[in-house]
Amino acid sequence: MLQCGVIGATGYAGSALVSLLAAHPKVEITYLASHSYAGKRFSDIYPSLKGACDLVLQEEDVQEASKLCSVLFLALPHGLASSKITEEILSRCIIIDLGADYRLKDSSVYESWYKTEHGSKSLLEQSVYGLCELHRDAIVNANLIANPGCYTTCSILTLAPLLAEGLVDPTSLIIDSASGVSGAGRSEKIDSLFCECNESYKAYGVTNHRHTPEIEQELSLILGSDVLVQFTPHLVPMNRGILSTCYANLKAGVSEADIESAYHKHYGNEPCIRLMGSSLPETRFVRGTNICAIGWKFDARTRRVIAIGSIDNLIKGAAGQAVQNMNIRCNFEETLGLPLFVSNPL
Numbered sequence: 150m151l152q153c154g155v156i157g158a159t160g161y162a163g164s165a166l167v168s169l170l171a172a173h174p175k176v177e178i179t180y181l182a183s184h185s186y187a188g189k190r191f192s193d194i195y196p197s198l199k200g201a202c203d204l205v206l207q208e209e210d211v212q213e214a215s216k217l218c219s220v221l222f223l224a225l226p227h228g229l230a231s232s233k234i235t236e237e238i239l240s241r242c243i244i245i246d247l248g249a250d251y252r253l254k255d256s257s258v259y260e261s262w263y264k265t266e267h268g269s270k271s272l273l274e275q276s277v278y279g280l281c282e283l284h285r286d287a288i289v290n291a292n293l294i295a296n297p298g299c300y301t302t303c304s305i306l307t308l309a310p311l312l313a314e315g316l317v318d319p320t321s322l323i324i325d326s327a328s329g330v331s332g333a334g335r336s337e338k339i340d341s342l343f344c345e346c347n348e349s350y351k352a353y354g355v356t357n358h359r360h361t362p363e364i365e366q367e368l369s370l371i372l373g374s375d376v377l378v379q380f381t382p383h384l385v386p387m388n389r390g391i392l393s394t395c396y397a398n399l400k401a402g403v404s405e406a407d408i409e410s411a412y413h414k415h416y417g418n419e420p421c422i423r424l425m426g427s428s429l430p431e432t433r434f435v436r437g438t439n440i441c442a443i444g445w446k447f448d449a450r451t452r453r454v455i456a457i458g459s460i461d462n463l464i465k466g467a468a469g470q471a472v473q474n475m476n477i478r479c480n481f482e483e484t485l486g487l488p489l490f491v492s493n494p495l
């Protein structure tokens with residue numbers, strides 16, 4: 150059995166990860182750490198997982214954890230992981246970081262968007278951006294995997310085939326994304342309180358959301374030159390789920406069939422992508438699953454494609470993708486232990 154640990158196990162992303170790892174047939178959870186609940190059992194904090202994981206939560210000690218685990222997941226607020234990971238830790242343990250610290254390859258871009266210093270710039274060179282469908286070949290050999298953000302996973306996967314096949318004008322990309330409230334994490338935040346977000350829908354982070362440079366980094370790699378996107382996130386009063394609506398101007402001569410064949414060429418064999426064509430995805434279709442569902446419409450009148458992607462922010466957007474990365478890295482079947490269908494279609 151592969152010995153795994155989670156630091157930040159009591160957060161929304163960490164707890165989703167514990168739930169997946171506890172049911173994974175090749176994994177034994179040997180270490181869980183919490184900032185506020187050390188000494189309590191995990192199932193005291195998440196009683197719904199009583200019997201599935203009753204391990205006692207430890208005071209966080211990444212050095213010690215890396216001696217006990219072959220794979221260590223970090224699910225901490227951004228800025229913390231980069232001050233804790235060292236070459237020495239990476240020499241004995243695979244790190245999968247669910248936060249943002251190792252996602253942006255240029256530390257000055259990280260520091261300007263996150264307004265904090267990066268704690269281990271020298272490790273950025275060896276980190277691999279863990280968007281499984283795009284970087285599988287690099288993930289297989291990586292000891293430091295930067296799990297992507299939730300909005301970014303959904304937006305990049307939705308737009309990638311259109312750019313890769315040169316079907317759209319890369320200066321025309323607009324992404325409107327909406328997330329459930331768990332995307333903001335479990336720590337007390339006024340915007341996440343029931344009375345502040347229920348019965349309401351709002352845009353936030355307009356022109357300055359931290360996922361913008363992450364989306365641009367990856368789409369630029371695909372295109373082979375710099376891409377700028379207009380990314381606007383929105384908060385929806387639901388627990389979980391993301392829907393990204395992506396608009397792009399079509400290049401001259403591009404047909405509806407070209408779009409369809411681009412998606413099938415890139416994703417036809419992807420186990421965690423569900424192509425829906427013109428029957429568009431909804432968040433409830435992917436709730437609890439590691440699937441990114443993608444649909445699209447060709448608008449002949451405006452000469453635009455509107456591509457719509459949906460994921461569960463806590464699964465394909467965080468914990469599920471982290472397990473998918475572990476599966477790839479450890480040569481397990483890629484979807485082992487990952488839900489691919491909703492448990493209740495209603």
Ligand SMILES: NC(=O)C1=CN([C@@H]2O[C@H](COP(=O)(O)OP(=O)(O)OC[C@H]3O[C@@H](n4cnc5c(N)ncnc54)[C@H](OP(=O)(O)O)[C@@H]3O)[C@@H](O)[C@H]2O)C=CC1
Pocket residue numbers: 156157158159160161162163183184185186209224225226227229247248249297298299331332333334335336462463466467
């Ligand atoms: N929520 C989501 O949909 C997604 C989240 N992520 C990323 O995953 C990471 C965790 O997010 P999420 O689970 O939402 O956040 P939460 O706020 O729900 O959880 C944060 C976790 O980090 C611990 N923690 C908080 N402050 C500190 C600290 N100063 N030192 C050590 N540990 C600390 C908390 O411990 P304790 O509970 O004991 O206080 C908790 O376990 C973030 O980087 C986030 O950006 C990525 C994709 C999606």
Ligand SMILES: CC(=O)N[C@@H](CCC(=O)OP(=O)(O)O)C(=O)O
Pocket residue numbers: 227247248249297298299300328329330331332333334354359360382384
């Ligand atoms: C609804 C909500 O607040 N969502 C979070 C995104 C969560 C996430 O995936 O962000 P990182 O992993 O990059 O921190 C936000 O907008 O900050």
